[in-house]
Amino acid sequence: MTDSELVAGIAAGDLDALEVLVGDYHQPVLRYLWQAGGSKEDAEDLACQTLLKVRSDIAGFRGQGTLRSWIYRVAYRELLQHRRRQALVRWIPFVGHETSTQDSDDALVLTEALMTIPIALRTAFLLTEVEGLSTQEASAALGIPEGTVKSRCHHARMRLRKLLAPTFGERNAETTID
Amino acid sequence: MQKLPSTEELFVQSLREVKMPNAPEDLIRRLQKTEPRTRNAEPAALYALAFLVFFGLVVSSFLLRPSLSYADVVRHFQEQRHYTVTNTRIMSDGTRTKGYTIYRSGKLWRFGTTYGLEDRTVKVRSHPPLMNYVLIDKRRDPPPVGFRPDQILWKGAKPTVDHNQSWHGRKVDIFHIKGTYIDRQEWTLTEELIVDPKTKLPIQDTTMRDSGQWGDMWSYDFHDPSPSIFEVSIPKDAHVYDLRLQRKQIENALKTHPTGALFVGDEGEVVVIAPTSSAPKLKYGATLDWDFVGKLRGGSGGILHSSYDANLDLKTIVIDGKLYVTAWMMRGLSADFLNGKKQLPPTASAVLELGDKRYFMKNAFIIRTGSPQELLLSWTY
Numbered sequence: 095m096t097d098s099e100l101v102a103g104i105a106a107g108d109l110d111a112l113e114v115l116v117g118d119y120h121q122p123v124l125r126y127l128w129q130a131g132g133s134k135e136d137a138e139d140l141a142c143q144t145l146l147k148v149r150s151d152i153a154g155f156r157g158q159g160t161l162r163s164w165i166y167r168v169a170y171r172e173l174l175q176h177r178r179r180q181a182l183v184r185w186i187p188f189v190g191h192e193t194s195t196q197d198s199d200d201a202l203v204l205t206e207a208l209m210t211i212p213i214a215l216r217t218a219f220l221l222t223e224v225e226g227l228s229t230q231e232a233s234a235a236l237g238i239p240e241g242t243v244k245s246r247c248h249h250a251r252m253r254l255r256k257l258l259a260p261t262f263g264e265r266n267a268e269t270t271i272d
Numbered sequence: 273m274q275k276l277p278s279t280e281e282l283f284v285q286s287l288r289e290v291k292m293p294n295a296p297e298d299l300i301r302r303l304q305k306t307e308p309r310t311r312n313a314e315p316a317a318l319y320a321l322a323f324l325v326f327f328g329l330v331v332s333s334f335l336l337r338p339s340l341s342y343a344d345v346v347r348h349f350q351e352q353r354h355y356t357v358t359n360t361r362i363m364s365d366g367t368r369t370k371g372y373t374i375y376r377s378g379k380l381w382r383f384g385t386t387y388g389l390e391d392r393t394v395k396v397r398s399h400p401p402l403m404n405y406v407l408i409d410k411r412r413d414p415p416p417v418g419f420r421p422d423q424i425l426w427k428g429a430k431p432t433v434d435h436n437q438s439w440h441g442r443k444v445d446i447f448h449i450k451g452t453y454i455d456r457q458e459w460t461l462t463e464e465l466i467v468d469p470k471t472k473l474p475i476q477d478t479t480m481r482d483s484g485q486w487g488d489m490w491s492y493d494f495h496d497p498s499p500s501i502f503e504v505s506i507p508k509d510a511h512v513y514d515l516r517l518q519r520k521q522i523e524n525a526l527k528t529h530p531t532g533a534l535f536v537g538d539e540g541e542v543v544v545i546a547p548t549s550s551a552p553k554l555k556y557g558a559t560l561d562w563d564f565v566g567k568l569r570g571g572s573g574g575i576l577h578s579s580y581d582a583n584l585d586l587k588t589i590v591i592d593g594k595l596y597v598t599a600w601m602m603r604g605l606s607a608d609f610l611n612g613k614k615q616l617p618p619t620a621s622a623v624l625e626l627g628d629k630r631y632f633m634k635n636a637f638i639i640r641t642g643s644p645q646e647l648l649l650s651w652t653y
Contacts, residue, residue: 120295121295141295151308207595210590
């Protein structure tokens with residue numbers, strides 16, 4: 095199904111198109127929102143909101159870029175709105191932010207490590223390196239020039255290398271667990 | 273096994289391979305129920321009309337009434353570097369109690385007994401006999417104050433303004449904002465911001481939550497506070513801790529003892545720092561509930577009470593690019609170690625019991641450091 099066929103199907107509420115939308119985009123968008131935002135629970139809500147927004151605002155897609163970059167742009171906006179709301183929640187005393195204990199250890203460690211990279215760098219890095227968007231698509235998704243995408247990816251990689259570089263002895267030396 | 277991939281490529285690959293849950297079963301149905309918004313067939317005409325209306329509004333706003341907006345107030349406030357902000361708490365029964373005061377004079381700031389000086393931050397915590405110490409750390413930015421520039425972005429927040437109102441014998445503009453915030457459920461929040469239209473600066477801001485049940489009021493003064501406000505007085509007999517040095521001490525200790533360390537503070541508090549590879553499945557970044565009780569007890573060294581329940585506060589931090597989990601034992605060491613009757617050994621084993629699981633940390637390095645809890649609370653990488 096081409097982008098234009100999918101867009102027409104989404105606009106018409108065609109079941110096949112909606113299934114393609116969910117099948118092709120739910121998990122990538124969820125992964126992006128989780129790794130960019132740091133919370134799996136929030137990302138699950140935001141991923142659904144993103145697809146619902148895609149359906150309601152599909153008329154706003156004018157075909158000037160790829161549908162994929164437009165969907166990531168919607169996801170990015172949802173994430174930013176969510177962070178603004180969270181800024182208020184954090185300000186209100188005694189309201190904590192909970193994360194799940196059910197996620198795999200590896201996923202948690204990766205996400206925790208990603209959170210040490212500023213969100214502006216993180217989102218550019220995730221879109222290009224993990225989600226496989228071209229620089230042009232990431233530029234459209236984030237609403238920034240292509241040069242800025244490249245620059246942010248470079249700085250994200252520098253941060254990541256610093257994080258991954260062994261600084262002493264044997265990395266992650268283990269202790270006995272009984 | 274919890275470890276970071278060793279290379280950038282493996283890290284990216286791992287990110288791609290993180291398993292994602294399936295979409296909720298009802299998502300397709302919800303998508304079908306969602307109605308797409310339609311676009312006008314002749315958008316150019318619509319845009320032209322909208323532009324004319326907007327242009328008319330802009331012109332009329334300049335000609336017919338003062339143009340002060342909430343955004344103007346935000347911008348003018350953000351430009352200020354000299355002010356005193358006094359907080360008053362409004363309780364659910366209507367009583368008002370004095371809260372904190374924030375002072376700022378250029379780069380200098382003060383929040384209660386925490387001082388932001390040119391090159392360092394100083395916290396004075398002197399309430400003898402309960403506590404009497406001073407913490408010195410690297411310089412930090414001043415804390416945010418009550419008037420929140422991002423309130424305009426709150427969900428549903430639409431500021432309205434009443435211009436030229438009488439308030440305590442002066443003419444003011446009063447902004448009203450109604451918004452909501454989510455804490456498990458949606459709550460209401462109202463704000464009344466009183467502004468001097470001449471200076472475009474806030475005079476008083478009152479934010480009430482939960483249908484007006486409780487809230488805060490902030491009063492603003494934009495005169496330069498007296499220099500004496502920022503003079504730090506070290507209380508007599510207070511213990512002074514330099515967190516900058518302690519941070520270095522912890523980093524060095526973990527370099528030489530990568531399997532983890534037990535840090536013991538002057539008050540007998542104990543903090544365990546262990547690499548995430550040896551830590552149990554924890555709630556990353558979250559504070560455990562109070563009913564989550566663990567035990568931290570002595571192994572071969574026997575330095576901790578053998579059956580001493582403690583509430584553990586578990587967090588993760590990054591030190592020198594490596595992830596660690598910290599477990600804070602709230603109740604700490606027995607008095608024998610504090611008064612010198614028993615000596616701390618150089619290393620000890622520890623058992624961390626969480627629920628029905630036990631985690632054994634072997635030969636953890638023991639180091640005495642001034643105030644490890646405060647240090648780890650303020651840890652930044």
